[in-house]
Amino acid sequence: MVITTLEAHIEPDMVPALLAAYQNGLSHLPPQMIQTFLAHSSADKTLWRIVSVWKSREALEEMRHSRETPEGILMFRAAGAEDPQLSIFEVAAHAP
Numbered sequence: 001m002v003i004t005t006l007e008a009h010i011e012p013d014m015v016p017a018l019l020a021a022y023q024n025g026l027s028h029l030p031p032q033m034i035q036t037f038l039a040h041s042s043a044d045k046t047l048w049r050i051v052s053v054w055k056s057r058e059a060l061e062e063m064r065h066s067r068e069t070p071e072g073i074l075m076f077r078a079a080g081a082e083d084p085q086l087s088i089f090e091v092a093a094h095a096p
Contacts, residue, residue, distance in 0.1 A: 001034075001091040002054040006072040008081035009046045018048060018079035025071045032059035050075065057090065 010018050022038045029036065034053040050072045054060040063067035063070070078085040 001094065002060050003055050004052045004060065005087045006050040006070075006084045006086070007081075008048060008076045008084035009028075009044075010048050010076075010079045010081055011046065014079040016030065018075065021075040021078035022050070022077075025075050026077065027088075028071050030063045030071075032056075032063050041081060042063045048079075059087070 019038075032055050034055055036050060036052040039049050039051060041049075052072070054063075073084060075084075076082075
């Protein structure tokens with residue numbers, strides 16, 4: 001299992017656009033994705049993250065090698081963030 005975080009700063013007036021893009025994008029999630037969350041920082045109200053859980057590293061790489069722009073990038077672009085930062089984490093252990 002792999003977790004990705006896509007992170008960007010969103011201006012407060014663009015938050016409704018991000019929320020709408022996230023809701024609209026939920027109907028286009030790749031089948032390799034298990035779960036996704038949209039979260040914002042308690043300390044920095046402009047910092048937003050899309051956290052996604054993937055079936056495997058191979059599943060993530062399959063999606064990343066497609067020619068389509070990832071949905072999370074499109075969501076952040078809709079809110080004015082052109083270069084969100086991606087982090088990839090291998091899950092070492094988890095509980096149900």
